[in-house]
Amino acid sequence: MTKKTNQQWGGRFSESMDGFILKFNESVSFDQRMAFEDIEGSVAHATMLGEQGILSKEDVDNIHQGLQQIKDDIQNGTFQWSTELEDVHMNIEARLTDLVGIAGKRLHTGRSRNDQVATDIRLYTRKAIDSLRGELKLLMNGIVGLAEVEYDTIMPGFTHLQSAQPVTFGHHLLAWFEMLKRDDERLLDCRQRMNRSPLGAAALAGTTYSINRQRSAELLDFTEPCANSLDAVSDRDFAIELSSAAAILSMHLSRVAEELIMWNSVQFQFVDLPDRFCTGSSIMPQKKNPDIAELIRGKTGRVYGNLVAMLTLMKSQPLAYNKDNQEDKEPLFDTIDTVTACVHAFAAMIPHIKANRKAMRQAAKDGFATATDLADYLVKKGVAFRDAHEIVGKTVALAIDKQCSLDELSLADLQAQHSAIEDDVFDVLTVEGSVSARNHFGGTAPNQVKQAAMAAKQWLNG
Numbered sequence: 001m002t003k004k005t006n007q008q009w010g011g012r013f014s015e016s017m018d019g020f021i022l023k024f025n026e027s028v029s030f031d032q033r034m035a036f037e038d039i040e041g042s043v044a045h046a047t048m049l050g051e052q053g054i055l056s057k058e059d060v061d062n063i064h065q066g067l068q069q070i071k072d073d074i075q076n077g078t079f080q081w082s083t084e085l086e087d088v089h090m091n092i093e094a095r096l097t098d099l100v101g102i103a104g105k106r107l108h109t110g111r112s113r114n115d116q117v118a119t120d121i122r123l124y125t126r127k128a129i130d131s132l133r134g135e136l137k138l139l140m141n142g143i144v145g146l147a148e149v150e151y152d153t154i155m156p157g158f159t160h161l162q163s164a165q166p167v168t169f170g171h172h173l174l175a176w177f178e179m180l181k182r183d184d185e186r187l188l189d190c191r192q193r194m195n196r197s198p199l200g201a202a203a204l205a206g207t208t209y210s211i212n213r214q215r216s217a218e219l220l221d222f223t224e225p226c227a228n229s230l231d232a233v234s235d236r237d238f239a240i241e242l243s244s245a246a247a248i249l250s251m252h253l254s255r256v257a258e259e260l261i262m263w264n265s266v267q268f269q270f271v272d273l274p275d276r277f278c279t280g281s282s283i284m285p286q287k288k289n290p291d292i293a294e295l296i297r298g299k300t301g302r303v304y305g306n307l308v309a310m311l312t313l314m315k316s317q318p319l320a321y322n323k324d325n326q327e328d329k330e331p332l333f334d335t336i337d338t339v340t341a342c343v344h345a346f347a348a349m350i351p352h353i354k355a356n357r358k359a360m361r362q363a364a365k366d367g368f369a370t371a372t373d374l375a376d377y378l379v380k381k382g383v384a385f386r387d388a389h390e391i392v393g394k395t396v397a398l399a400i401d402k403q404c405s406l407d408e409l410s411l412a413d414l415q416a417q418h419s420a421i422e423d424d425v426f427d428v429l430t431v432e433g434s435v436s437a438r439n440h441f442g443g444t445a446p447n448q449v450k451q452a453a454m455a456a457k458q459w460l461n462g
């Protein structure tokens with residue numbers, strides 16, 4: 001009889017797997033990226049089995065040695081992956097048995113691929129969160145650095161994309177920082193909830209051996225074992241949670257990207273993006289396109305898509321493990337790769353953005369952005385806010401008529417609008433006066449921005 005393809009579980013089968021179905025069913029082409037986590041999990045499992053007297057010391061030593069050899073081979077690129085062996089778990093186990101014989105066949109005592117894969121994904125995801133958070137810190141560091149330089153650079157703040165009130169560029173940058181800080185908190189929160197060990201849940205119901213689940217959890221730096229074996233093998237909520245945190249992070253990156261794209265346009269000219277992060281046009285020689293920011297904005301789509309794919313694959317699945325869950329990996333890995341690369345790209349680019357201070361300041365002046373300041377000035381002189389609003393509306397109309405900014409109107413013109421206006425009005429009509437007056441925690445006054453940047457740095461170094 002020829003060798004069956006399904007060597008690892010072929011006992012009850014009378015024929016090999018269909019050729020097309022073999023490819024349809026396999027996951028090794030994408031789950032081999034969890035090979036080191038699979039080995040880590042197996043090392044801990046074997047150690048625990050040895051300590052419990054379930055495996056002999058000799059078997060455990062052989063298993064550890066064999067797994068080390070496999071790790072080396074994978075690192076060197078000499079490991080032979082086989083689709084016939086379906087997934088990363090069976091590829092490694094089969095090779096282990098080739099290398100160390102009977103001890104390799106004993107490794108799967110008291111476990112199943114179901115708790116094994118659930119463990120591998122958690123270990124992989126945990127590492128991915130750590131490296132994503134590292135990239136995020138670099139990006140945030142770059143943003144704070146730029147905010148410190150631009151702490152008193154004046155630009156228009158927008159609502160409805162209309163010039164609203166002057167702000168400082170540093171203040172705007174620190175708004176990005178706050179968004180990303182919450183993303184970091186979400187990632188950490190997700191890591192903590194995910195950091196529990198499924199090992200020992202076996203296929204679904206636990207195992208008849210006297211295993212020590214606390215010990216294997218501890219060996220893998222999990223905080224504790226999952227409390228219910230059915231839940232441990234069946235849920236992928238932790239991967240969905242990471243995908244969701246990543247989707248929110250991508251949404252934030254897309255907003256940053258969008259602003260940079262607009263500000264880099266000839267119409268705004270607020271910023272100049274470094275050449276090495278832009279591309280030219282093959283037909284229009286004058287163009288310098290913000291492709292990298294656009295790509296980051298565009299990649300948000302696949303990150304959202306991956307989240308929806310994972311929510312949908314989990315939906316209505318009865319307990320416990322179902323093969324549907326093999327579909328979690330490609331979207332999860334794609335999300336991790338995509339978001340990590342986007343954060344990395346922005347971390348490299350954002351510290352080198354050049355602010356065009358003149359254009360920013362001019363835009364703040366052109367948009368009558370100090371109109372609210374004039375209204376507040378009148379209120380402080382005893383005018384009711386609604387009346388002040390009306391008066392300032394008329395003053396803006398006058399400035400439009402005269403084609404000048406509010407602070408370019410003469411005192412006589414201003415006093416004609418309301419007799420309470422005196423020559424101290426010009427202190428509030430300038431864009432500098434306007435931002436300096438918003439001098440409270442979370443406000444845009446340059447000295448507040450300086451303090452906020454200091455607090456941000458402290459948080460980063462904390």
Ligand code: ARG
Pocket residue numbers: 027031087113114117323325326327
């Ligand atoms: N490749 C599978 C996955 O990714 C591993 C677990 C398979 N378990 C099973 N009973 N078929 O989920």
